Amino acid sequence: MSAAAALLALAVGAGGEAAAGDAALFPADGVVAGCTRTGAVEIYTGSELYGLIDGGAELFLELGFVRTTVQRYAFAGQEISLELYRMRDPAAALGVYLMKCGRETPDRSLPARHTVGRVQLQLVKAELYIAATGEKVADGLRGALLGLAGAAAGGVAAAGADPLAALPRVGLVAGSERLIRGPYTLQAIVTLGDGDVLQLQANAATAVAGEYLDPDGARFSRILADYPTAEAAARAFASVRDNLDPYLTPIERSAGRVVFRDHAGRFGAVVLAGARVEVQANRLAAP
Amino acid sequence: MARSYTSMDSAWRMHRREFLHALGTGTAVAGGLVLGVPTFGQDTKVPPPVETNIADFMKVPKGPHAIPGPFPGRVVEVTDRRSLVDDKVDAAVVAAMFAKGVTTLTGKSMKKSFKKLFTPEDVVGLKVNPVGAPHISTTPELVDAVISWLVDNGLPKKNIVIWDRFAPMLPAAGYTAERFPGIAIEGLQTMDEEGSSWRNAAGKHVSIPNFDQEVFYFAKGIVGKGVRGYKDDEYYENQHVFTGEYSYFGKLVTQRLTKIVNLAAYKNTGNGISMATKNLGYAAICNTGRLHAPLFFRVCTEVLAAPTVRDKLVLNVTDGLRAQYDGGPDVNEQFLYANHSLYFATDPFAADMVCHRQLVAKRKAMGVTVNEHPRFTEYLHYAETLGLGVADPARITHVLASA
Numbered sequence: 053m054s055a056a057a058a059l060l061a062l063a064v065g066a067g068g069e070a071a072a073g074d075a076a077l078f079p080a081d082g083v084v085a086g087c088t089r090t091g092a093v094e095i096y097t098g099s100e101l102y103g104l105i106d107g108g109a110e111l112f113l114e115l116g117f118v119r120t121t122v123q124r125y126a127f128a129g130q131e132i133s134l135e136l137y138r139m140r141d142p143a144a145a146l147g148v149y150l151m152k153c154g155r156e157t158p159d160r161s162l163p164a165r166h167t168v169g170r171v172q173l174q175l176v177k178a179e180l181y182i183a184a185t186g187e188k189v190a191d192g193l194r195g196a197l198l199g200l201a202g203a204a205a206g207g208v209a210a211a212g213a214d215p216l217a218a219l220p221r222v223g224l225v226a227g228s229e230r231l232i233r234g235p236y237t238l239q240a241i242v243t244l245g246d247g248d249v250l251q252l253q254a255n256a257a258t259a260v261a262g263e264y265l266d267p268d269g270a271r272f273s274r275i276l277a278d279y280p281t282a283e284a285a286a287r288a289f290a291s292v293r294d295n296l297d298p299y300l301t302p303i304e305r306s307a308g309r310v311v312f313r314d315h316a317g318r319f320g321a322v323v324l325a326g327a328r329v330e331v332q333a334n335r336l337a338a339p
Numbered sequence: 340m341a342r343s344y345t346s347m348d349s350a351w352r353m354h355r356r357e358f359l360h361a362l363g364t365g366t367a368v369a370g371g372l373v374l375g376v377p378t379f380g381q382d383t384k385v386p387p388p389v390e391t392n393i394a395d396f397m398k399v400p401k402g403p404h405a406i407p408g409p410f411p412g413r414v415v416e417v418t419d420r421r422s423l424v425d426d427k428v429d430a431a432v433v434a435a436m437f438a439k440g441v442t443t444l445t446g447k448s449m450k451k452s453f454k455k456l457f458t459p460e461d462v463v464g465l466k467v468n469p470v471g472a473p474h475i476s477t478t479p480e481l482v483d484a485v486i487s488w489l490v491d492n493g494l495p496k497k498n499i500v501i502w503d504r505f506a507p508m509l510p511a512a513g514y515t516a517e518r519f520p521g522i523a524i525e526g527l528q529t530m531d532e533e534g535s536s537w538r539n540a541a542g543k544h545v546s547i548p549n550f551d552q553e554v555f556y557f558a559k560g561i562v563g564k565g566v567r568g569y570k571d572d573e574y575y576e577n578q579h580v581f582t583g584e585y586s587y588f589g590k591l592v593t594q595r596l597t598k599i600v601n602l603a604a605y606k607n608t609g610n611g612i613s614m615a616t617k618n619l620g621y622a623a624i625c626n627t628g629r630l631h632a633p634l635f636f637r638v639c640t641e642v643l644a645a646p647t648v649r650d651k652l653v654l655n656v657t658d659g660l661r662a663q664y665d666g667g668p669d670v671n672e673q674f675l676y677a678n679h680s681l682y683f684a685t686d687p688f689a690a691d692m693v694c695h696r697q698l699v700a701k702r703k704a705m706g707v708t709v710n711e712h713p714r715f716t717e718y719l720h721y722a723e724t725l726g727l728g729v730a731d732p733a734r735i736t737h738v739l740a741s742a
Contacts, residue, residue: 098570099567099568099569099570100570102568102569102570105669108666108668108669109568110568151666152666152671152673153673154665154666154671154673154674154705155673155705155706167673169672169673170672171474171672172671172672172673174673187473188473189426225706227706228706228708230708239609239610239710240609240610240708240710241708241710242710242712243710243712243714263706263708273708297712299712299713299714315711315712315713316711
């Protein structure tokens with residue numbers, strides 16, 4: 053265990069709950085060549101996640117975090133940490149993965165959606181986001197990461213519906229898809245106002261987002277938030293309209309539409325349509 | 340320092356308004372905005388501005404070496420692609436880059452540069468960032484170069500301290516007695532002798548004596564109890580030593596160091612950056628967990644405004660040999676890249692503005708959606724209004740050099 057990991061484990065009380073978490077998914081010693089389990093399984097639930105992650109727990113908590121189960125493996129003189137993040141639903145797991153995967157570099161040998169580098173692998177399958185991380189670049193490490201994560205994911209059934217199904221495909225920039233469930237994930241794209249201004253948390257709603265190319269080839273951001281009812285969507289629209297960030301200047305307001313100009317002179321709009329609120333931002337011209 | 344709390348809230352609001360007007364928005368601002376990552380689950384009400392003791396800091400006359408130092412708004416970027424090859428650092432190249440950076444910044448030789456910023460009697464703290472080692476932390480080879488410069492110009496090794504807030508993280512980043520013989524390596528927060536507990540036999544935090552309870556950053560009503568993200572208050576106290584409205588400065592900073600060299604890593608934190616000002620702002624004091632949600636970036640300005648930091652911080656070198664453009668402050672290999680650059684400034688706010696703009700450009704080039712809301716750089720402009728640095732890009736001189 054690295055000094056930092058030891059420090060964190062100690063701070064969280066060694067994560068020492070007796071519950072097994074997802075420990076059954078961890079491959080046994082020798083299942084992956086050269087990998088032997090070291091130490092006890094650690095389990096982090098709720099805000100204990102801050103003890104495992106330095107500065108990134110908000111993403112998990114906002115999207116819907118259940119627990120993390122951690123097993124460390126000894127491999128060729130270093131330690132591999134295999135972390136299984138069980139999220140509330142497949143959308144939450146995919147939302148985390150999309151924020152963290154960057155440009156994906158998958159390996160053909162592993163069927164689940166993943167990206168793998170020299171010391172780190174990230175994978176998403178159903179409600180699980182999996183991270184396998186080594187300490188330093190070494191021969192065989194990549195294969196060990198693939199083996200460990202693949203074995204863990206093998207015990208999980210694939211998800212059904214695509215959480216991104218609501219996102220229009222025409223003009224969508226590949227790799228730009230995101231899932232939004234509150235201010236933290238919204239802020240990665242645009243600041244519309246403070247707090248849960250889109251009322252996604254209040255309604256347990258999920259928004260999908262992506263970058264699009266307009267007919268002139270310019271990129272802009274698009275967010276589609278679907279609410280349980282048209283009334284909830286109307287309240288969310290009113291929340292944005294009435295609490296619009298002070299750096300956004302409204303240039304058009306009507307019953308179901310606000311058009312604004314941002315601090316940099318770009319344009320955006322918030323539009324109410326039934327049970328959906330659509331946001332566009334970073335446009336070169338008013339939509 | 341007397342415990343009087345003349346509010347700077349009105350000044351803070353004024354700075355925000357001035358900045359808005361400077362942008363030509365003409366938008367009135369009602370109250371303060373939370374500058375950091377929005378509090379999870381908060382409603383849409385704007386919280387009232389937080390009263391701090393920044394006014395007390397600013398009442399103290401600046402010392403002769405106070406930031407922004409002799410070169411306000413001047414940032415030297417030295418790039419050499421030989422510095423990092425196949426993820427291996429070339430110490431000789433880094434040493435040459437360091438010399439080029441210092442001499443280009445000051446316009447003087449290394450010897451004269453030393454004399455401008457230090458005396459042989461100084462006790463110099465080298466503030467490193469060990470978090471994220473070995474992928475994105477302050478490179479030991481850069482620290483070697485700084486030490487060589489100091490020692491070559493007459494500073495005794497015993498007068499140099501490599502430090503960070505958390506002692507247990509330093510060895511993993513390469514900061515050990517074996518690697519740096521004769522140099523003190525210290526953290527403000529330590530563990531018991533066995534390295535297994537934050538508490539002593541009496542249940543007290545072992546690091547309490549390491550903090551100077553006469554020198555503090557105060558934030559009214561913001562306490563380390565019930566802070567979101569911590570399992571319970573005991574857990575918070577383990578990590579942050581104290582839990583009240585005060586964040587005490589480390590005695591190392593207030594009582595022993597006479598100069599500070601700030602050696603930050605180069606990475607993002609959400610839409611902002613975690614570089615020079617955060618490297619010190621969140622490391623010179625304890626009890627910072629309470630500050631993240633309400634005062635995240637403001638701390639990066641106001642802690643550096645404290646005389647005990649402001650008057651000693653003579654040089655900032657941001658280690659951009661390795662860099663991370665997204666996913667920070669966590670380490671994420673997907674976003675790491677070789678940047679091959681070091682950034683030199685006596686003005687930490689100018690350094691951060693240059694690096695922030697570079698990182699935004701990198702994020703865009705890599706296809707990342709970038710939220711460029713001004714809230715992510717307002718703290719730098721706030722520092723400029725306090726006379727601590729230059730943040731206006733039009734007034735920053737960004738010098739490019741190669742070793």
